[in-house]
Amino acid sequence: MREKVDSKLIKRYANGRYSFQDLKRVARWFENPPYHDDLKSALDRHWSEFQFGKEEQKDLSGVFERLKTKIIAERNQRTLTEKVGRIYSRAAAILLLPLLIYSAFSLIRPATHRLFSDDRWVEVVSLKGTRTHFELPDGTKVSLNSSASLMYHADFCSNRLVRIEGEAWFDVFHDAGSPFVVQTDEMDIRVLGTKFSVVSLKQEKITEVILEEGKVRLTGRDGGFSADLNPNEAFFYNKETRHGKVIGVDAGTLTAWKDGKLIFRSEPLGSVLKRIGRWYNVRFEISDKEVEAFRYRATFQDEPLEEVLRLISLTAPVEYKINERNMDKNGLYEDKVITIGLKTKQ
Secondary structure (H helix, E strand, O other): OOOOOOHHHHHHHHOOOOOHHHHHHHHHHHHOHHHHHHHHHHHHHHHHHOOOOOOOOOOHHHHHHHHHHHHHHHHHOOOOOHHHHHHHHHHHHHOHHHHHHHHHHOOOOOOOEEEEOOOOEEEEEOOOOOOEEEEOOOOOEEEEOOOOEEEEEOOHHHOOEEEEEEEEEEEOOOOOOOOEEEEOOOEEEEEOOOEEEEEEOOOOOEEEEEEEEOOEEEEEOOOOOEEEEOOOEEEEEEOOOOEEEEEEOOHHHHOHHHHOEEEEEEEEHHHHHHHHHHHHOOEEEEOOOHHHHOEEEEEEEOOOHHHHHHHHHHHOOEEEEEOOOOEOOOOOEOOOEEEEEEOOOO
8 A cells, every 4th residue: 555645754854853764755755656646735735834935936846846857866876886875875865855945945956965986985965055964874963054065985884984065063973993083174073972063164264163062183184283172162273374272162052053043142243244154155245344343142043134134233333235146157146245334324
């Protein structure tokens, strides 16, 4: 007897509460035509609950066909050993929900993941404007912020090494016999079992490591530094000066983005705008340097970008302008740029 498409399962996906078995069920629904009518109905209810299409016409058929085509294409790409193929399918299934959510909002750029057949690395990429939550093969929980990416080896359980670009949070599964290592361009972060986050973006001069629980050891890739972190400590490494320092922080506020919150506690507005920029995938240009030092306190949860900007302008001596987005030579719109400056005196 054919199982029933569960609309509650779709909603659990949207809230990031799902198991690997849930992932396999959703992939099976999209691949088998007998499920398609029920699945479209479930997607319709899902869209309504989360107000998808509020600002643009709803196109369920477009969303469905893009998802179905991508899943089938991913299934057909299994050309390595069965072991690698299983890991590849896991990565594909993990990315199903972020693709669904982002496609419903914009239908512009699909979620991406790759299996590199030459050296057997799997890459997971979080879409612009989304957060992606998943588990690595050893049970380690990972959250990727907007536009972040993570790579891990197909033989991960015997070589727990990952490489990241962007902002990522880890809850590492403890295995005393197999240390967990996170690599950035500047450093190796070695742990056994702990909770911490890393920010490593090519366009920013500071790489950050923030520790919530446990202990981590940081080692410069060029051998130029090493440091140990304890809970509620952060290491800030300046890529230009090649120096870093350990600072006491409230780790819970700095890593709350993984839970859908942005928390600021007397933080310089320059730092606040960087974190908001990562969250909403926008770039801020500060026209007055005095703005960067202004101390700001607030908590935002599920607020649209325009509302966040409005509240900042009401509670800080600043004003903003959302610049018009231009189209590049490839026909794609450039990233949104927002100018921030001191309020002009009336």
